[in-house]
Amino acid sequence: MNKILVIDNDSAFLMAIKETLEYNRYSVVTLSNPVQAQSVLAGQTFDCVLLDVAMPGINGLEVLERMVREQPLLPVIMVSGESTISIAVEAIHRGAYDFLEKPIETKRLLITIKKAIEKKSWAIEKNISSALKKVWSDIKQLAVSNAKVLITGETGTGKELVARALHHNSERSGRRFETLNCASIPSELMESELFGHVKGSFSGAIRDHTGKFEIADGGTLFLDEIGDMDYRLQAKMLRVLQEGEFEKIGSNKSVRVDVRIISATNKNLRALIDEGRFREDLYHRINVFEINIPPLRHRKDDIRPLAEYFLAEWAQTYNKKLIRFSPQALQILQEYDWPGNVRELKNVIHKIAVFATETTISASNVLRALENNPQRFSRETPSMLLKDKVAMLEQEHIGNVLAATGGKLNKTAEILGIDRTTLFKKMKKYGIEKEVPNPPDDATS
Numbered sequence: 074m075n076k077i078l079v080i081d082n083d084s085a086f087l088m089a090i091k092e093t094l095e096y097n098r099y100s101v102v103t104l105s106n107p108v109q110a111q112s113v114l115a116g117q118t119f120d121c122v123l124l125d126v127a128m129p130g131i132n133g134l135e136v137l138e139r140m141v142r143e144q145p146l147l148p149v150i151m152v153s154g155e156s157t158i159s160i161a162v163e164a165i166h167r168g169a170y171d172f173l174e175k176p177i178e179t180k181r182l183l184i185t186i187k188k189a190i191e192k193k194s195w196a197i198e199k200n201i202s203s204a205l206k207k208v209w210s211d212i213k214q215l216a217v218s219n220a221k222v223l224i225t226g227e228t229g230t231g232k233e234l235v236a237r238a239l240h241h242n243s244e245r246s247g248r249r250f251e252t253l254n255c256a257s258i259p260s261e262l263m264e265s266e267l268f269g270h271v272k273g274s275f276s277g278a279i280r281d282h283t284g285k286f287e288i289a290d291g292g293t294l295f296l297d298e299i300g301d302m303d304y305r306l307q308a309k310m311l312r313v314l315q316e317g318e319f320e321k322i323g324s325n326k327s328v329r330v331d332v333r334i335i336s337a338t339n340k341n342l343r344a345l346i347d348e349g350r351f352r353e354d355l356y357h358r359i360n361v362f363e364i365n366i367p368p369l370r371h372r373k374d375d376i377r378p379l380a381e382y383f384l385a386e387w388a389q390t391y392n393k394k395l396i397r398f399s400p401q402a403l404q405i406l407q408e409y410d411w412p413g414n415v416r417e418l419k420n421v422i423h424k425i426a427v428f429a430t431e432t433t434i435s436a437s438n439v440l441r442a443l444e445n446n447p448q449r450f451s452r453e454t455p456s457m458l459l460k461d462k463v464a465m466l467e468q469e470h471i472g473n474v475l476a477a478t479g480g481k482l483n484k485t486a487e488i489l490g491i492d493r494t495t496l497f498k499k500m501k502k503y504g505i506e507k508e509v510p511n512p513p514d515d516a517t518s
Contacts, residue, residue: 075190076100076118076389080107080136081125081152086175090123093179099186107136114140118389119147120190121170126153126160134167141168148189152177195241205372208235211364216242221314223299223359224337226366229416232337233297235364239335240293248292251285255296260303265322268309274323286319290330299359300340300351307352314358334359369411369418376407376418383419384434387426394432399504401436401464409443433504435468468503471496475505 077099079090087103094101102117104110107128122140126133133151140149151164154175161172170189173182215222216239224232233252240250258266269284285294296302302310313319314334318327336359345351369375380398388395398406411417424442425434471489478484486496499505 075120076102077121077123077186078102078104078110078113078117078119079123080104080110080128080133081123082106082128083125086125090177090182093182094186097183107131107133110136111139111143114144114147118385120193121186122147122149123186124149124151124169126151126164127155134164137164137169138167146193148193150185150189191241195238205366205375208364208366211362212238212242215239215362215364217244219333221334221359221361222336223342223361223363224335224366225363226337226339227368227414228339229414230366230368231415232339232366233295235366236293236295236335236337240295240333243293243333245292245333249289250293250295251289252295252297253285254298256298256301260306263303264306264309267306268313268319268321268328270322271324274321278323284321286313286330286332287328289332291332293333293335296334296336296359298338298340299336300338300342300345302351304350304352307355311352311355311358314355336360369414373407376411377403379415379418380406380422383422384426387423391426393426393429395426395429395434396432397504398434398439399436399468400502401468402434402439405436405439405443435503436464437469464503467499468505471499471503472505 077094079087079094079101081087081090081103082105084105087105091101091103102113102119104113107124108131124133124137124140133153137149137151140147145168148170149168151161151169151172152175153160153172164172170192171185173185212235222236222239224235226232236252237250240246253266255263265282265284267284267286269287270278270282272278272281309319313330317331318329320327342351342356342360346353346356369379377398380403384395384398387393406418413420421439421442425438428441429438471485474485474488475482478488482493482496486493489496491499
């Protein structure tokens with residue numbers, strides 16, 4: 074459920090917008106005082122902001138500028154009951170996603186929010202994949218065509234994400250994007266899932282069923298793990314790709330469709346062809362263009378932005394104020410080989426978010442989340458695990474002593490056998506936060 078922040082001093086407008094958006098399955102937070110916006114945005118994650126232009130005490134355009142500066146990927150939609158062309162132009166110039174005039178038509182409001190969130194999601198996806206410049210370039214070039222694309226890569230690398238990116242950046246973006254995992258459906262049911270059937274065509278066919286091809290007409294059909302498709306069914310698939318038509322099971326009436334096919338596999342289709350398990354003619358039909366996604370262990374630079382993105386996502390889900398990873402936590406994440414790729418990383422960050430009790434994620438949080446995973450760390454740094462376990466213990470010990478002394482820094486330093494300056498450096502190193510104000514240098518507490 075996407076989360077929207079609405080800022081307006083008109084209580085009636087706030088109530089009406091909140092009811093409308095919640096009815097359409099959005100989570101909504103309302104503010105009548107724009108001064109509170111900064112603290113609210115610091116403590117929560119939002120997908121979009123609706124911001125009034127004219128509010129007492131502060132100009133909405135000033136609030137907009139600060140939001141754009143601090144959270145450039147957060148789309149802000151400006152609203153006003155006294156709009157002029159000059160104000161609208163100024164708002165867009167300062168970074169607003171769009172400008173809506175009160176009273177706002179519900180349909181336009183929902184469409185604008187939907188497009189703003191989609192733009193934000195795509196901007197984040199593009200931003201968190203800095204090491205995938207070739208993939209991103211291929212997506213941009215292939216999205217505008219109608220060509221069939223085969224996406225290859227290990228399990229969990231994000232093949233469906235690439236398929237969705239191809240669809241959402243194409244002329245078909247306003248139509249259906251349907252997915253079908255060829256490995257998860259029994260072969261005897263796969264034909265019906267793809268092409269549909271008519272009532273009475275086989276035992277258990279108690280009603281007509283519409284297949285994925287017909288549902289996706291005008292849009293995109295993503296066939297995941299196509300290497301697992303039944304060999305017999307591959308011949309019927311070939312006909313659809315060649316002629317754009319098929320018959321439902323139990324019917325002799327042809328159905329014509331216009332569907333773009335995007336396929337994906339984690340298997341070597343060439344090897345399957347040699348083994349007689351995959352049709353070579355079908356391979357050439359689905360593989361007009363190929364996009365290969367390298368595994369996460371080969372693009373270490375992606376680990377940190379991905380981890381931070383997932384942390385923000387889970388923090389919002391569990392309503393936790395999880396701010397950042399400590400340097401030691403990031404090092405462990407970056408040295409792990411991630412055999413399950415992005416999917417495994419997301420699951421590990423999920424575990425971390427569930428059990429985290431502090432705003433900073435520590436090395437111990439990461440090690441705890443990885444304790445049941447295969448111990449696979451980069452060979453270049455064989456001592457990493459031991460080194461970070463030592464750092465983890467030091468971090469936890471400092472935190473425990475701080476808690477025992479009630480945050481008294483001089484007392485904590487004395488117990489640890491270090492001076493106050495060294496304590497400050499270690500607290501900064503480990504991302505340890507102290508809730509009470511720092512005492513002056515000559516304080517005795």
